[in-house]
Amino acid sequence: MFRNQYDTDVTTWSPAGRLHQIEYAMEAVKQGSASVGLRSDTHVVLATLKRAASELSSYQRKIFKIDDHLGIAISGLNADGRVLSRYMRSECINHSFVYESPMPVGRLVCQVADKSQVCTQRSWKRPYGVGLLVAGYDSTGPHLYQTCPSGNYFEYRAMAIGSRSQAAKTYLERKFDSFQSCTLKELIRHALLAVKESIQDGELTSKNCSVAVVGRAPGGGGKGGGEIDKFTILEDADIQPYIDMLDAEELPTAVQDEDDEEKKDAPAEPEQQHQTQDGEAAGGSGDGGQEEEGGGEAIPMET
Amino acid sequence: MACTLSMEAQAEGVETRGVVKNRSSFNPYDNNGGTCVAIAGEDYCVIAADTRLSTGFSILTRDASKIVQLSEKSVLGTSGFQADMKTLQKMLNAKNQVYRHQHNKEMSCPAMAQLLSNTLYYKRFFPYYTFNLLGGLDNEGKGCVYTYDAVGSYERVGYSVQGTGQQLVVPVLDNQLKSASPLLYPPQSTATPLTESEAVDIVKDTMASAGERDIYTGDAVEVVIINRQGIRRETFPLKKD
Numbered sequence: 127m128f129r130n131q132y133d134t135d136v137t138t139w140s141p142a143g144r145l146h147q148i149e150y151a152m153e154a155v156k157q158g159s160a161s162v163g164l165r166s167d168t169h170v171v172l173a174t175l176k177r178a179a180s181e182l183s184s185y186q187r188k189i190f191k192i193d194d195h196l197g198i199a200i201s202g203l204n205a206d207g208r209v210l211s212r213y214m215r216s217e218c219i220n221h222s223f224v225y226e227s228p229m230p231v232g233r234l235v236c237q238v239a240d241k242s243q244v245c246t247q248r249s250w251k252r253p254y255g256v257g258l259l260v261a262g263y264d265s266t267g268p269h270l271y272q273t274c275p276s277g278n279y280f281e282y283r284a285m286a287i288g289s290r291s292q293a294a295k296t297y298l299e300r301k302f303d304s305f306q307s308c309t310l311k312e313l314i315r316h317a318l319l320a321v322k323e324s325i326q327d328g329e330l331t332s333k334n335c336s337v338a339v340v341g342r343a344p345g346g347g348g349k350g351g352g353e354i355d356k357f358t359i360l361e362d363a364d365i366q367p368y369i370d371m372l373d374a375e376e377l378p379t380a381v382q383d384e385d386d387e388e389k390k391d392a393p394a395e396p397e398q399q400h401q402t403q404d405g406e407a408a409g410g411s412g413d414g415g416q417e418e419e420g421g422g423e424a425i426p427m428e429t
Numbered sequence: 430m431a432c433t434l435s436m437e438a439q440a441e442g443v444e445t446r447g448v449v450k451n452r453s454s455f456n457p458y459d460n461n462g463g464t465c466v467a468i469a470g471e472d473y474c475v476i477a478a479d480t481r482l483s484t485g486f487s488i489l490t491r492d493a494s495k496i497v498q499l500s501e502k503s504v505l506g507t508s509g510f511q512a513d514m515k516t517l518q519k520m521l522n523a524k525n526q527v528y529r530h531q532h533n534k535e536m537s538c539p540a541m542a543q544l545l546s547n548t549l550y551y552k553r554f555f556p557y558y559t560f561n562l563l564g565g566l567d568n569e570g571k572g573c574v575y576t577y578d579a580v581g582s583y584e585r586v587g588y589s590v591q592g593t594g595q596q597l598v599v600p601v602l603d604n605q606l607k608s609a610s611p612l613l614y615p616p617q618s619t620a621t622p623l624t625e626s627e628a629v630d631i632v633k634d635t636m637a638s639a640g641e642r643d644i645y646t647g648d649a650v651e652v653v654i655i656n657r658q659g660i661r662r663e664t665f666p667l668k669k670d
Contacts, residue, residue: 191530215530219523226519 137249147253148246151275154255158201160288160324161188162317163259163270164298166308169341169355170261170268172199173317175288175324176334189338189359193218195228196262197338197357201288202275203255210238210254231262235271235279243277257287261340263354268341286320293323310339310355314368322372332366458510458558459484462645463495464594465506466635467562468606468628469572469587469620473656474564476506476574477632478592479640479667481648491648491669498660500525503541503565504653508592509579510558517557520548538565542575542583549581556580560591565655572620572655586611587619594639594646601635625654633665640667 132138133146140146159177163170176185186204190211191197196218200207214234221229238258245251253275260271272287273279284302286294297320305313314337322330337360343352360368438455462483467476478495481488496506497518505521507514524544528536536544542563549557561577576589587608590598606628609617621628632652640647647670652663 212530215527219526222526223519223523 135249136246136251136253145246148276151253151255152257155202155257155275155287156289156291158203158256158288159186159188160286160291160294160321161199161201161257161259162284162286162291162294162298162321162324163199163261163272163282164284164302164305164313164317164320165261165268165270165282166305166310166313166341168268168344169310169313169339170263170270171310171313171317172197172259172261172338173314173321174199174201174336175321176336178334185334189336191338191357191359192234192262193222193228194356195264195340195354196231196234196260197340197359198261199259199338201257201259201291206254206256207258210241210256210258213241214238228264230264230266231260231269231271232281234262235260235273238273239277239279242273242275246275246277259285259287261338261357263340263342284320286324288324290324290326294320297323310341310343311368311371314339315372318368318372330369330372332362332369335365335369336361337365337368457555458513460509460558460593461489461511461514462593463508464590464592464598464636464639464643464646465495465508465560465562466590466598466602466632467506467564467574467576467588468602468632469564469574470623470625470628471620472566472570472572473625473628473654474504474566474572474574475625475628475632475652475654476504476562476564477636477650477652478506478508479594479636479646479648479650480664481646482511483645486644488648494651496651496653496662497522498653499536499541499563500538500565501535502655503536503538503563504655504660505545506562506564506591506653507559509560513557513559517548517559517561521545524548537568538563538573538575539567539585541565542573542585545575545577546581546583549577549579553580562589562591564653566657570657571618587621592646594636594643597639597642598635601638602631605631605635625656629654629663637667 132140136145136147159175161174163172172189174188176188178185189197189199192211192214198211217234217237218229242254245253255275258273262269270282270285271279272282272285284298284305286298301316317337321335338357340355340357342354436456436459438453440451440453442449443452463479463481465478476496480492480494482490482493495508496504498504499521525536545561545563556579558579560579563575565573567573573585574589575583575585577583588602588606606621607623608619608621611619629652636650647667650665650667654661
């Protein structure tokens with residue numbers, strides 16, 4: 127894509143029927159650091175790679191809680207993402223006030239898309255330079271949506287956006303058939319492995335990635351099931367157990383003896399699952415064994 | 430049926446110099462009755478309210494809550510006009526959510542107290558017909574009670590009562606709570622030195638007494654206790670007459 131005479135403002139069509147400014151805005155999304163989202167029948171998980179402007183600065187915030195049942199991960203211009211998140215929060219609060227029920231995810235995404243479209247049809251505006259992955263749980267179940275600067279939006283079972291997201295997408299395409307019935311822990315693991323593919327140099331650490339989960343723990347039966355797991359962001363110390371879990375689970379496949387050790391650990395897993403299933407978003411397959419003594423099971427409730 | 434349903438539109442004829450003009454009027458307010466009590470202790474706070482909703486001389490329901498939890502450490506009890514009560518609660522909830530998003534932390538009770546005052550004064554010239562009590566733990570973990578009038582004038586106190594049973598209950602609390610006198614100089618906190626269970630017992634007794642004489646108070650009393658461990662609700666029956 128290179129400069130031409132039809133790309134000066136967003137209200138000019140090119141002879142090929144394109145609006146170049148919108149495409150350039152989508153480039154800005156591709157330059158942002160990677161965000162990954164995936165969903166199962168009960169939960170949606172977002173995972174992001176955080177970038178730091180320099181060694182001295184903090185990492186940019188990529189995940190925003192919008193409401194108890196909804197949150198977003200952004201890729202692209204952080205400032206535009208912040209502004210959209212403020213709009214989404216305000217809409218959710220107003221919806222709750224008027225209808226006394228949580229805002230349906232798809233409806234909010236549509237409103238954001240409509241707001242984005244306005245910026246593509248005004249000569250004094252510019253498109254938002256940010257793509258969102260919206261993860262939410264409403265009365266119709268868990269949902270994952272992607273929004274674009276163009277005003278388009280799509281629902282996905284799994285998606286990755288941002289720089290080097292193709293690598294993450296490839297991982298997701300390979301594994302997505304299994305996502306539907308995944309437990310929460312397995313889903314987080316897949317999310318971390320997917321976002322790990324997008325790292326160019328360096329390791330996945332608790333400092334450079336953040337994860338968010340939302341959904342409903344499986345309970346009695348179907349929709350009337352367990353507790354709602356409110357949108358929770360896991361960062362720094364909270365995400366460390368899951369990163370450790372990644373390493374531990376990768377090891378056994380390499381060595382024969384440790385395979386047997388894994389099998390011995392297996393009967394213990396269901397017990398642990400029951401112990402921690404008190405409204406907290408834990409459960410799922412066991413870890414390598416050693417790491418999970420400390421708060422590995424519990425997910426704290428607030429950011 | 431009640432004699433005066435004060436929210437209905439009224440029309441009356443007014444005669445002036447032999448000409449009769451019909452004047453309509455509409456009273457936007459109604460008093461749905463009920464009594465609210467709040468007591469602050471050393472490390473706890475108790476808020477109680479009866480659960481009867483009435484209009485005129487009729488009972489609308491025996492089972493309506495007047496108490497709502499606004500944040501982790503603050504609980505609001507309101508008596509007055511139920512529509513304004515509910516709207517005020519919803520407004521405060523929404524503002525609390527905005528605060529949590531902007532500041533990334535829960536609102537403290539003193540912060541909520543100021544917010545409530547500002548929200549009420551915002552409608553200074555068409556007030557919320559509500560008489561509020563905000564209870565909770567302050568930033569040091571001590572019990573606090575804030576008492577309001579309809580337009581947001583507020584004060585931190587050790588205990589307070591609002592509603593139709595106010596005049597019946599306040600003298601009893603003055604007598605029983607063993608708090609410091611509000612007239613002392615230098616001022617001392619009027620929070621009660623009693624224990625939590627003693628305070629709850631006093632609340633139950635005073636609400637029962639109010640229920641004896643005040644026709645708008647009765648059916649059941651909902652007691653909410655805030656302390657370091659958290660917030661819990663209990664309900665006790667009152668006379669239904």
